[in-house]
Amino acid sequence: MLITNAHIINEGHETAADLLIRNGRIEKIAKKIDAPAGVEVFDAAGHWLLPGVIDDQVHFREPGLTHKGDLYTESRAAVAGGTTSYFDMPNNKPAITTRKLLAEKYANAAGRSFANYAFYFGGANDNLEEIAALQPDEACALKVFMGASTGNMLVDDPKTLEGIFSRCPLMVVTHCEDTPMILANEAAAREKYGEDVPISEHPRIRSEAACYKSTELATGLAKKYGANLHVLHLTTARELSFFTPGPVKGKKITVEACAHHLYFSEADYATLGNLIKCNPAIKTEADRKALLHAVMEDRIDVIATDHAPHTAEEKANSYFKAPSGLPLVQHSLLMLIELVKRGELNLRTVVNKTSHAVAERFGIRDRGYVREGYFADLVLVDPHGTTTVKKEDILYKCGWSPVEGRTFPARILATWVNGGLAYRDGVVNEKPLGERMHFS
Structure with missing residues:
Protein backbone atom coordinates (compact mmCIF):
# COMPACT_ATOMS: atom_id res chain seq x y z
CA MET A 1 0.00 0.00 0.00
CA LEU A 2 1.11 3.56 -0.74
CA ILE A 3 -0.06 6.21 1.73
CA THR A 4 0.03 9.61 0.04
CA ASN A 5 -0.32 13.20 1.32
CA ALA A 6 0.37 12.31 4.95
CA HIS A 7 1.33 14.80 7.67
CA ILE A 8 3.79 12.56 9.52
CA ILE A 9 4.50 13.36 13.17
CA ASN A 10 7.51 11.37 14.32
CA GLU A 11 10.68 11.79 16.40
CA GLY A 12 9.95 15.43 17.20
CA HIS A 13 9.39 16.48 13.59
CA GLU A 14 6.40 17.09 11.34
CA THR A 15 6.79 16.22 7.66
CA ALA A 16 4.52 16.17 4.61
CA ALA A 17 5.37 12.92 2.82
CA ASP A 18 4.26 9.71 1.14
CA LEU A 19 4.94 6.31 2.70
CA LEU A 20 5.23 2.96 0.91
CA ILE A 21 4.40 -0.26 2.77
CA ARG A 22 5.59 -3.64 1.54
CA ASN A 23 5.67 -7.03 3.28
CA GLY A 24 4.38 -5.52 6.53
CA ARG A 25 7.13 -2.91 6.82
CA ILE A 26 7.76 0.68 5.80
CA GLU A 27 9.85 0.41 2.65
CA LYS A 28 10.19 4.08 1.77
CA ILE A 29 9.31 7.56 3.07
CA ALA A 30 9.72 10.44 0.64
CA LYS A 31 8.23 13.76 -0.36
CA LYS A 32 6.67 12.13 -3.42
CA ILE A 33 6.48 8.43 -4.31
CA ASP A 34 5.03 7.22 -7.59
CA ALA A 35 2.70 4.28 -7.05
CA PRO A 36 4.28 1.01 -8.21
CA ALA A 37 2.14 -1.17 -10.43
CA GLY A 38 -0.56 -3.05 -8.55
CA VAL A 39 -0.08 -1.15 -5.28
CA GLU A 40 -3.19 0.19 -3.53
CA VAL A 41 -3.10 3.94 -2.89
CA PHE A 42 -4.51 5.42 0.33
CA ASP A 43 -4.88 9.21 0.30
CA ALA A 44 -4.21 10.54 3.82
CA ALA A 45 -5.53 13.96 2.71
CA GLY A 46 -3.09 15.88 4.90
CA HIS A 47 -4.23 14.26 8.15
CA TRP A 48 -1.85 13.33 10.98
CA LEU A 49 -0.02 10.02 10.48
CA LEU A 50 1.48 8.83 13.77
CA PRO A 51 3.24 5.68 14.95
CA GLY A 363 13.80 -2.59 23.77
CA ILE A 364 11.03 -3.49 21.32
CA ARG A 365 12.46 -4.57 18.00
CA ASP A 366 11.53 -2.50 14.92
CA ARG A 367 8.42 -0.82 16.28
CA GLY A 368 7.42 2.51 17.81
CA TYR A 369 8.67 4.81 15.04
CA VAL A 370 7.73 5.83 11.50
CA ARG A 371 11.03 4.67 10.00
CA GLU A 372 12.09 2.85 6.86
CA GLY A 373 12.58 -0.84 7.69
CA TYR A 374 10.29 -0.74 10.72
CA PHE A 375 6.94 -2.52 10.95
CA ALA A 376 4.11 -0.41 9.55
CA ASP A 377 2.14 0.10 12.78
CA LEU A 378 0.43 3.42 12.11
CA VAL A 379 -2.62 5.51 12.98
CA LEU A 380 -4.23 8.23 10.87
CA VAL A 381 -6.01 11.00 12.80
CA ASP A 382 -8.29 13.74 11.49
CA PRO A 383 -7.45 16.66 13.81
CA HIS A 384 -10.46 18.65 12.57
CA GLY A 385 -13.03 15.87 12.99
CA THR A 386 -15.00 14.98 16.09
CA THR A 387 -15.89 11.73 17.85
CA THR A 388 -18.94 11.42 20.09
CA VAL A 389 -18.69 8.27 22.19
CA LYS A 390 -21.97 6.37 21.82
CA LYS A 391 -22.87 3.14 23.58
CA GLU A 392 -23.50 1.32 20.31
CA ASP A 393 -19.97 2.13 19.12
CA ILE A 394 -18.17 0.86 22.24
CA LEU A 395 -16.28 -2.32 21.32
CA TYR A 396 -15.23 -3.54 24.79
CA LYS A 397 -16.88 -6.78 25.89
CA CYS A 398 -18.10 -4.98 29.03
CA GLY A 399 -20.06 -2.58 26.81
CA TRP A 400 -19.45 0.66 28.72
CA SER A 401 -16.91 3.48 28.90
CA PRO A 402 -16.26 6.26 31.43
CA VAL A 403 -16.16 8.71 28.49
CA GLU A 404 -19.53 7.69 27.03
CA GLY A 405 -21.42 10.80 25.88
CA ARG A 406 -18.29 12.94 25.49
CA THR A 407 -17.33 14.52 22.17
CA PHE A 408 -13.62 14.54 21.42
CA PRO A 409 -12.06 17.12 19.05
CA ALA A 410 -10.48 14.55 16.69
CA ARG A 411 -11.31 11.33 14.86
CA ILE A 412 -9.38 8.10 14.31
CA LEU A 413 -9.61 7.45 10.57
CA ALA A 414 -7.45 4.36 10.07
CA THR A 415 -5.06 2.01 11.85
CA TRP A 416 -2.43 -0.20 10.24
CA VAL A 417 -0.96 -3.23 12.05
CA ASN A 418 2.03 -4.94 10.42
CA GLY A 419 1.20 -3.11 7.20
CA GLY A 420 -2.41 -4.24 6.98
CA LEU A 421 -5.43 -2.01 7.47
CA ALA A 422 -6.81 -3.12 10.83
CA TYR A 423 -9.43 -0.36 11.06
CA ARG A 424 -10.88 2.19 8.65
CA ASP A 425 -13.78 4.64 8.90
CA GLY A 426 -15.53 2.94 11.80
CA VAL A 427 -15.04 -0.62 10.56
CA VAL A 428 -12.62 -3.17 12.02
CA ASN A 429 -10.96 -5.63 9.64
CA GLU A 430 -12.22 -8.90 11.08
CA LYS A 431 -8.97 -10.72 10.32
CA PRO A 432 -6.66 -10.29 13.35
CA LEU A 433 -3.28 -8.94 12.16
CA GLY A 434 -1.40 -8.77 15.47
CA GLU A 435 1.87 -10.61 16.03
CA ARG A 436 4.00 -11.37 19.05
CA MET A 437 6.47 -8.57 19.72
CA HIS A 438 10.15 -9.28 20.27
CA PHE A 439 12.70 -7.54 22.47
CA SER A 440 16.39 -6.84 22.21
Whole structure:
Protein backbone atom coordinates (compact mmCIF):
# COMPACT_ATOMS: atom_id res chain seq x y z
CA MET A 1 0.00 0.00 0.00
CA LEU A 2 1.11 3.56 -0.74
CA ILE A 3 -0.06 6.21 1.73
CA THR A 4 0.03 9.61 0.04
CA ASN A 5 -0.32 13.20 1.32
CA ALA A 6 0.37 12.31 4.95
CA HIS A 7 1.33 14.80 7.67
CA ILE A 8 3.79 12.56 9.52
CA ILE A 9 4.50 13.36 13.17
CA ASN A 10 7.51 11.37 14.32
CA GLU A 11 10.68 11.79 16.40
CA GLY A 12 9.95 15.43 17.20
CA HIS A 13 9.39 16.48 13.59
CA GLU A 14 6.40 17.09 11.34
CA THR A 15 6.79 16.22 7.66
CA ALA A 16 4.52 16.17 4.61
CA ALA A 17 5.37 12.92 2.82
CA ASP A 18 4.26 9.71 1.14
CA LEU A 19 4.94 6.31 2.70
CA LEU A 20 5.23 2.96 0.91
CA ILE A 21 4.40 -0.26 2.77
CA ARG A 22 5.59 -3.64 1.54
CA ASN A 23 5.67 -7.03 3.28
CA GLY A 24 4.38 -5.52 6.53
CA ARG A 25 7.13 -2.91 6.82
CA ILE A 26 7.76 0.68 5.80
CA GLU A 27 9.85 0.41 2.65
CA LYS A 28 10.19 4.08 1.77
CA ILE A 29 9.31 7.56 3.07
CA ALA A 30 9.72 10.44 0.64
CA LYS A 31 8.23 13.76 -0.36
CA LYS A 32 6.67 12.13 -3.42
CA ILE A 33 6.48 8.43 -4.31
CA ASP A 34 5.03 7.22 -7.59
CA ALA A 35 2.70 4.28 -7.05
CA PRO A 36 4.28 1.01 -8.21
CA ALA A 37 2.14 -1.17 -10.43
CA GLY A 38 -0.56 -3.05 -8.55
CA VAL A 39 -0.08 -1.15 -5.28
CA GLU A 40 -3.19 0.19 -3.53
CA VAL A 41 -3.10 3.94 -2.89
CA PHE A 42 -4.51 5.42 0.33
CA ASP A 43 -4.88 9.21 0.30
CA ALA A 44 -4.21 10.54 3.82
CA ALA A 45 -5.53 13.96 2.71
CA GLY A 46 -3.09 15.88 4.90
CA HIS A 47 -4.23 14.26 8.15
CA TRP A 48 -1.85 13.33 10.98
CA LEU A 49 -0.02 10.02 10.48
CA LEU A 50 1.48 8.83 13.77
CA PRO A 51 3.24 5.68 14.95
CA GLY A 52 0.62 3.41 16.49
CA VAL A 53 0.17 3.61 20.25
CA ILE A 54 2.10 1.00 22.25
CA ASP A 55 0.22 0.52 25.52
CA ASP A 56 2.59 -0.90 28.13
CA GLN A 57 -0.15 -1.75 30.64
CA VAL A 58 -3.45 -3.49 29.94
CA HIS A 59 -5.57 -6.16 31.60
CA PHE A 60 -7.38 -7.99 28.79
CA ARG A 61 -8.62 -10.60 31.33
CA GLU A 62 -7.55 -13.78 29.56
CA PRO A 63 -7.22 -16.47 30.84
CA GLY A 64 -9.84 -16.92 33.54
CA LEU A 65 -11.84 -13.67 33.63
CA THR A 66 -13.17 -13.63 30.09
CA HIS A 67 -16.70 -12.54 31.09
CA LYS A 68 -15.10 -9.09 31.45
CA GLY A 69 -12.94 -9.11 28.29
CA ASP A 70 -10.52 -11.24 26.33
CA LEU A 71 -7.56 -10.88 23.99
CA TYR A 72 -9.83 -10.87 20.91
CA THR A 73 -12.45 -8.34 22.04
CA GLU A 74 -10.17 -5.87 23.78
CA SER A 75 -7.49 -5.86 21.07
CA ARG A 76 -10.28 -5.27 18.53
CA ALA A 77 -11.31 -2.18 20.52
CA ALA A 78 -7.66 -1.14 20.75
CA VAL A 79 -7.06 -0.93 16.98
CA ALA A 80 -10.25 1.14 16.63
CA GLY A 81 -8.57 3.65 18.95
CA GLY A 82 -5.16 3.72 17.25
CA THR A 83 -3.42 1.30 19.63
CA THR A 84 -1.37 -1.15 17.58
CA SER A 85 0.55 -2.97 20.34
CA TYR A 86 0.01 -3.82 24.01
CA PHE A 87 1.62 -5.51 27.02
CA ASP A 88 -0.87 -7.61 28.99
CA MET A 89 -0.63 -8.06 32.74
CA PRO A 90 -0.18 -11.43 34.52
CA ASN A 91 -2.92 -11.24 37.20
CA ASN A 92 -5.08 -13.74 35.38
CA LYS A 93 -6.71 -16.94 36.63
CA PRO A 94 -4.39 -18.74 36.96
CA ALA A 95 -1.82 -16.00 37.54
CA ILE A 96 1.08 -16.13 35.07
CA THR A 97 3.74 -16.97 37.62
CA THR A 98 5.36 -19.97 35.87
CA ARG A 99 7.15 -20.06 32.54
CA LYS A 100 4.86 -22.90 31.43
CA LEU A 101 1.75 -20.75 31.96
CA LEU A 102 3.45 -17.87 30.14
CA ALA A 103 4.16 -20.08 27.11
CA GLU A 104 0.54 -21.28 27.13
CA LYS A 105 -0.73 -17.69 27.15
CA TYR A 106 1.40 -16.83 24.11
CA ALA A 107 0.19 -19.94 22.30
CA ASN A 108 -3.42 -19.02 23.03
CA ALA A 109 -2.94 -15.49 21.63
CA ALA A 110 -1.56 -16.60 18.26
CA GLY A 111 -3.92 -15.61 15.45
CA ARG A 112 -6.49 -14.07 17.81
CA SER A 113 -5.16 -10.58 18.53
CA PHE A 114 -5.92 -7.58 16.34
CA ALA A 115 -2.93 -5.69 17.80
CA ASN A 116 0.63 -6.83 18.48
CA TYR A 117 1.10 -8.37 21.91
CA ALA A 118 3.61 -9.13 24.63
CA PHE A 119 3.01 -10.52 28.11
CA TYR A 120 4.40 -9.80 31.56
CA PHE A 121 5.62 -12.50 33.89
CA GLY A 122 4.20 -12.22 37.39
CA GLY A 123 6.19 -12.01 40.60
CA ALA A 124 4.99 -13.83 43.72
CA ASN A 125 6.39 -14.60 47.15
CA ASP A 126 7.20 -18.16 46.06
CA ASN A 127 8.52 -18.09 42.47
CA LEU A 128 11.93 -16.44 42.71
CA GLU A 129 13.71 -19.32 40.92
CA GLU A 130 11.29 -19.08 37.99
CA ILE A 131 11.97 -15.34 37.83
CA ALA A 132 15.74 -15.85 37.85
CA ALA A 133 15.44 -18.32 34.95
CA LEU A 134 13.60 -15.90 32.62
CA GLN A 135 15.17 -15.30 29.22
CA PRO A 136 15.43 -11.83 27.64
CA ASP A 137 12.74 -12.31 24.95
CA GLU A 138 10.47 -14.53 27.04
CA ALA A 139 8.42 -11.69 28.55
CA CYS A 140 8.31 -7.91 28.15
CA ALA A 141 9.22 -7.49 31.85
CA LEU A 142 8.50 -8.80 35.36
CA LYS A 143 5.40 -7.36 37.04
CA VAL A 144 5.53 -6.98 40.83
CA PHE A 145 2.45 -5.93 42.77
CA MET A 146 3.81 -4.02 45.75
CA GLY A 147 0.22 -3.10 46.61
CA ALA A 148 -2.94 -5.18 46.93
CA SER A 149 -3.53 -7.70 44.16
CA THR A 150 -5.43 -10.86 43.36
CA GLY A 151 -4.43 -14.38 44.32
CA ASN A 152 -0.84 -14.82 45.47
CA MET A 153 0.56 -11.91 43.46
CA LEU A 154 1.02 -9.45 46.32
CA VAL A 155 4.78 -9.52 46.94
CA ASP A 156 5.24 -8.33 50.51
CA ASP A 157 8.04 -10.58 51.77
CA PRO A 158 11.13 -8.33 52.20
CA LYS A 159 13.53 -11.19 51.37
CA THR A 160 11.62 -11.99 48.18
CA LEU A 161 11.67 -8.34 47.12
CA GLU A 162 15.43 -8.19 47.75
CA GLY A 163 15.84 -11.37 45.68
CA ILE A 164 13.74 -10.03 42.81
CA PHE A 165 15.62 -6.74 42.56
CA SER A 166 19.00 -8.43 42.82
CA ARG A 167 18.38 -11.46 40.55
CA CYS A 168 15.72 -10.66 37.96
CA PRO A 169 17.28 -10.66 34.46
CA LEU A 170 14.45 -8.48 33.06
CA MET A 171 13.18 -5.03 33.90
CA VAL A 172 11.10 -4.95 37.08
CA VAL A 173 7.76 -3.18 36.68
CA THR A 174 5.89 -2.26 39.86
CA HIS A 175 2.45 -1.31 41.11
CA CYS A 176 3.31 0.80 44.15
CA GLU A 177 0.83 1.12 47.02
CA ASP A 178 1.41 0.14 50.65
CA THR A 179 -1.16 -2.49 51.65
CA PRO A 180 -1.02 -2.09 55.47
CA MET A 181 -1.70 1.65 55.12
CA ILE A 182 -4.62 0.99 52.76
CA LEU A 183 -6.13 -1.58 55.13
CA ALA A 184 -5.88 0.88 58.02
CA ASN A 185 -7.59 3.55 55.91
CA GLU A 186 -10.35 1.11 54.96
CA ALA A 187 -10.93 0.29 58.62
CA ALA A 188 -11.17 3.98 59.48
CA ALA A 189 -13.64 4.57 56.65
CA ARG A 190 -15.81 1.65 57.80
CA GLU A 191 -15.80 3.02 61.32
CA LYS A 192 -17.06 6.37 60.00
CA TYR A 193 -19.50 5.25 57.28
CA GLY A 194 -20.15 1.54 57.84
CA GLU A 195 -20.32 -0.37 54.54
CA ASP A 196 -21.81 2.63 52.75
CA VAL A 197 -18.50 4.39 52.10
CA PRO A 198 -18.84 7.13 49.44
CA ILE A 199 -16.64 6.82 46.35
CA SER A 200 -15.21 10.27 47.16
CA GLU A 201 -13.22 8.55 49.93
CA HIS A 202 -11.34 6.38 47.45
CA PRO A 203 -8.34 8.75 47.02
CA ARG A 204 -8.06 8.99 50.82
CA ILE A 205 -8.23 5.20 51.27
CA ARG A 206 -5.74 4.57 48.44
CA SER A 207 -3.87 7.57 49.79
CA GLU A 208 -0.94 9.69 48.70
CA ALA A 209 1.01 8.41 51.70
CA ALA A 210 0.41 4.76 50.71
CA CYS A 211 1.67 5.47 47.18
CA TYR A 212 4.69 7.42 48.39
CA LYS A 213 5.83 4.78 50.87
CA SER A 214 5.73 1.98 48.30
CA THR A 215 7.39 4.01 45.53
CA GLU A 216 10.13 4.99 47.98
CA LEU A 217 10.72 1.28 48.71
CA ALA A 218 10.80 0.28 45.03
CA THR A 219 13.16 3.04 43.92
CA GLY A 220 15.37 2.41 46.94
CA LEU A 221 15.70 -1.29 46.09
CA ALA A 222 16.42 -0.48 42.44
CA LYS A 223 19.21 1.90 43.41
CA LYS A 224 20.63 -0.55 45.95
CA TYR A 225 20.90 -3.39 43.43
CA GLY A 226 21.32 -1.44 40.20
CA ALA A 227 18.10 -2.93 38.86
CA ASN A 228 16.11 -1.71 35.89
CA LEU A 229 12.84 -0.38 37.35
CA HIS A 230 9.71 1.02 35.70
CA VAL A 231 7.03 2.33 38.08
CA LEU A 232 3.49 2.16 36.73
CA HIS A 233 0.56 4.62 36.94
CA LEU A 234 1.97 7.39 39.13
CA THR A 235 -0.81 9.49 40.67
CA THR A 236 0.69 12.07 43.04
CA ALA A 237 2.83 15.16 42.81
CA ARG A 238 4.77 14.06 45.88
CA GLU A 239 6.08 10.86 44.23
CA LEU A 240 7.61 12.79 41.34
CA SER A 241 10.64 13.55 43.53
CA PHE A 242 11.86 9.97 43.01
CA PHE A 243 12.30 10.47 39.25
CA THR A 244 14.56 12.65 37.12
CA PRO A 245 13.79 14.67 33.98
CA GLY A 246 15.49 13.78 30.73
CA PRO A 247 15.32 11.44 27.73
CA VAL A 248 14.27 7.87 28.48
CA LYS A 249 17.38 6.44 26.83
CA GLY A 250 19.99 5.69 29.49
CA LYS A 251 17.62 5.83 32.47
CA LYS A 252 17.52 2.82 34.79
CA ILE A 253 14.53 4.09 36.79
CA THR A 254 11.53 5.28 34.78
CA VAL A 255 7.88 6.03 35.44
CA GLU A 256 4.53 5.90 33.68
CA ALA A 257 1.36 7.98 33.89
CA CYS A 258 -2.04 6.79 32.70
CA ALA A 259 -4.46 8.64 30.46
CA HIS A 260 -7.22 8.71 33.08
CA HIS A 261 -4.95 10.19 35.76
CA LEU A 262 -4.01 12.96 33.31
CA TYR A 263 -7.64 13.51 32.22
CA PHE A 264 -9.80 13.11 35.34
CA SER A 265 -9.52 14.50 38.89
CA GLU A 266 -11.33 13.69 42.13
CA ALA A 267 -14.04 16.21 41.14
CA ASP A 268 -15.23 13.65 38.57
CA TYR A 269 -16.25 11.11 41.24
CA ALA A 270 -19.43 13.16 41.75
CA THR A 271 -20.71 12.35 38.25
CA LEU A 272 -18.87 9.13 37.34
CA GLY A 273 -18.71 7.35 40.70
CA ASN A 274 -17.41 3.77 40.55
CA LEU A 275 -16.91 4.03 36.79
CA ILE A 276 -13.58 5.75 37.52
CA LYS A 277 -12.73 3.73 40.62
CA CYS A 278 -9.22 2.43 39.95
CA ASN A 279 -6.03 1.55 41.80
CA PRO A 280 -4.12 3.72 42.45
CA ALA A 281 -6.93 6.23 42.77
CA ILE A 282 -7.55 9.32 40.67
CA LYS A 283 -6.52 12.12 43.00
CA THR A 284 -6.62 15.93 43.19
CA GLU A 285 -6.62 18.51 40.41
CA ALA A 286 -3.26 19.68 41.75
CA ASP A 287 -1.89 16.15 41.32
CA ARG A 288 -3.31 15.97 37.78
CA LYS A 289 -1.62 19.23 36.81
CA ALA A 290 1.66 18.11 38.38
CA LEU A 291 1.56 14.89 36.34
CA LEU A 292 0.93 16.84 33.13
CA HIS A 293 3.88 19.13 33.91
CA ALA A 294 6.06 16.09 34.61
CA VAL A 295 5.13 14.61 31.22
CA MET A 296 6.15 17.83 29.50
CA GLU A 297 9.50 18.04 31.33
CA ASP A 298 10.32 14.37 30.57
CA ARG A 299 10.19 13.38 34.22
CA ILE A 300 7.32 11.00 33.35
CA ASP A 301 8.58 8.75 30.56
CA VAL A 302 5.57 6.79 29.27
CA ILE A 303 1.79 7.21 28.97
CA ALA A 304 -0.42 4.10 29.07
CA THR A 305 -4.00 3.13 30.02
CA ASP A 306 -4.07 0.33 32.62
CA HIS A 307 -7.16 -0.77 30.65
CA ALA A 308 -9.07 -2.99 33.10
CA PRO A 309 -12.69 -3.83 32.20
CA HIS A 310 -15.37 -5.03 34.60
CA THR A 311 -19.03 -5.65 33.89
CA ALA A 312 -21.52 -2.85 34.43
CA GLU A 313 -23.23 -5.02 37.05
CA GLU A 314 -19.99 -5.36 39.01
CA LYS A 315 -19.36 -1.62 38.85
CA ALA A 316 -22.91 -0.89 40.12
CA ASN A 317 -22.11 -2.41 43.52
CA SER A 318 -21.37 -0.48 46.70
CA TYR A 319 -17.88 0.95 47.27
CA PHE A 320 -16.18 -2.10 48.81
CA LYS A 321 -17.85 -4.57 46.42
CA ALA A 322 -17.26 -2.60 43.20
CA PRO A 323 -13.98 -3.68 41.58
CA SER A 324 -11.30 -1.18 40.57
CA GLY A 325 -10.43 -0.58 36.93
CA LEU A 326 -11.84 1.03 33.81
CA PRO A 327 -11.72 0.33 30.05
CA LEU A 328 -9.81 2.91 27.98
CA VAL A 329 -7.95 1.53 24.94
CA GLN A 330 -10.56 2.58 22.38
CA HIS A 331 -10.46 6.23 23.43
CA SER A 332 -7.11 6.89 25.15
CA LEU A 333 -5.48 8.57 22.13
CA LEU A 334 -8.54 10.80 21.70
CA MET A 335 -8.34 11.75 25.40
CA LEU A 336 -4.70 12.74 24.99
CA ILE A 337 -5.42 14.71 21.81
CA GLU A 338 -8.10 16.62 23.74
CA LEU A 339 -5.44 17.52 26.30
CA VAL A 340 -3.28 18.73 23.39
CA LYS A 341 -6.14 20.87 22.09
CA ARG A 342 -6.60 22.32 25.59
CA GLY A 343 -2.92 23.32 25.67
CA GLU A 344 -2.06 20.93 28.53
CA LEU A 345 0.16 18.67 26.37
CA ASN A 346 1.69 18.92 22.92
CA LEU A 347 1.31 16.39 20.13
CA ARG A 348 4.98 15.58 19.66
CA THR A 349 5.24 14.76 23.36
CA VAL A 350 2.16 12.50 23.18
CA VAL A 351 3.71 10.61 20.24
CA ASN A 352 6.95 10.22 22.16
CA LYS A 353 5.34 9.01 25.38
CA THR A 354 2.90 6.57 23.72
CA SER A 355 5.23 5.11 21.08
CA HIS A 356 8.91 6.09 20.88
CA ALA A 357 9.66 6.01 24.62
CA VAL A 358 7.87 2.69 25.14
CA ALA A 359 9.87 1.06 22.35
CA GLU A 360 13.09 2.57 23.68
CA ARG A 361 12.54 1.65 27.32
CA PHE A 362 11.50 -1.95 26.74
CA GLY A 363 13.80 -2.59 23.77
CA ILE A 364 11.03 -3.49 21.32
CA ARG A 365 12.46 -4.57 18.00
CA ASP A 366 11.53 -2.50 14.92
CA ARG A 367 8.42 -0.82 16.28
CA GLY A 368 7.42 2.51 17.81
CA TYR A 369 8.67 4.81 15.04
CA VAL A 370 7.73 5.83 11.50
CA ARG A 371 11.03 4.67 10.00
CA GLU A 372 12.09 2.85 6.86
CA GLY A 373 12.58 -0.84 7.69
CA TYR A 374 10.29 -0.74 10.72
CA PHE A 375 6.94 -2.52 10.95
CA ALA A 376 4.11 -0.41 9.55
CA ASP A 377 2.14 0.10 12.78
CA LEU A 378 0.43 3.42 12.11
CA VAL A 379 -2.62 5.51 12.98
CA LEU A 380 -4.23 8.23 10.87
CA VAL A 381 -6.01 11.00 12.80
CA ASP A 382 -8.29 13.74 11.49
CA PRO A 383 -7.45 16.66 13.81
CA HIS A 384 -10.46 18.65 12.57
CA GLY A 385 -13.03 15.87 12.99
CA THR A 386 -15.00 14.98 16.09
CA THR A 387 -15.89 11.73 17.85
CA THR A 388 -18.94 11.42 20.09
CA VAL A 389 -18.69 8.27 22.19
CA LYS A 390 -21.97 6.37 21.82
CA LYS A 391 -22.87 3.14 23.58
CA GLU A 392 -23.50 1.32 20.31
CA ASP A 393 -19.97 2.13 19.12
CA ILE A 394 -18.17 0.86 22.24
CA LEU A 395 -16.28 -2.32 21.32
CA TYR A 396 -15.23 -3.54 24.79
CA LYS A 397 -16.88 -6.78 25.89
CA CYS A 398 -18.10 -4.98 29.03
CA GLY A 399 -20.06 -2.58 26.81
CA TRP A 400 -19.45 0.66 28.72
CA SER A 401 -16.91 3.48 28.90
CA PRO A 402 -16.26 6.26 31.43
CA VAL A 403 -16.16 8.71 28.49
CA GLU A 404 -19.53 7.69 27.03
CA GLY A 405 -21.42 10.80 25.88
CA ARG A 406 -18.29 12.94 25.49
CA THR A 407 -17.33 14.52 22.17
CA PHE A 408 -13.62 14.54 21.42
CA PRO A 409 -12.06 17.12 19.05
CA ALA A 410 -10.48 14.55 16.69
CA ARG A 411 -11.31 11.33 14.86
CA ILE A 412 -9.38 8.10 14.31
CA LEU A 413 -9.61 7.45 10.57
CA ALA A 414 -7.45 4.36 10.07
CA THR A 415 -5.06 2.01 11.85
CA TRP A 416 -2.43 -0.20 10.24
CA VAL A 417 -0.96 -3.23 12.05
CA ASN A 418 2.03 -4.94 10.42
CA GLY A 419 1.20 -3.11 7.20
CA GLY A 420 -2.41 -4.24 6.98
CA LEU A 421 -5.43 -2.01 7.47
CA ALA A 422 -6.81 -3.12 10.83
CA TYR A 423 -9.43 -0.36 11.06
CA ARG A 424 -10.88 2.19 8.65
CA ASP A 425 -13.78 4.64 8.90
CA GLY A 426 -15.53 2.94 11.80
CA VAL A 427 -15.04 -0.62 10.56
CA VAL A 428 -12.62 -3.17 12.02
CA ASN A 429 -10.96 -5.63 9.64
CA GLU A 430 -12.22 -8.90 11.08
CA LYS A 431 -8.97 -10.72 10.32
CA PRO A 432 -6.66 -10.29 13.35
CA LEU A 433 -3.28 -8.94 12.16
CA GLY A 434 -1.40 -8.77 15.47
CA GLU A 435 1.87 -10.61 16.03
CA ARG A 436 4.00 -11.37 19.05
CA MET A 437 6.47 -8.57 19.72
CA HIS A 438 10.15 -9.28 20.27
CA PHE A 439 12.70 -7.54 22.47
CA SER A 440 16.39 -6.84 22.21
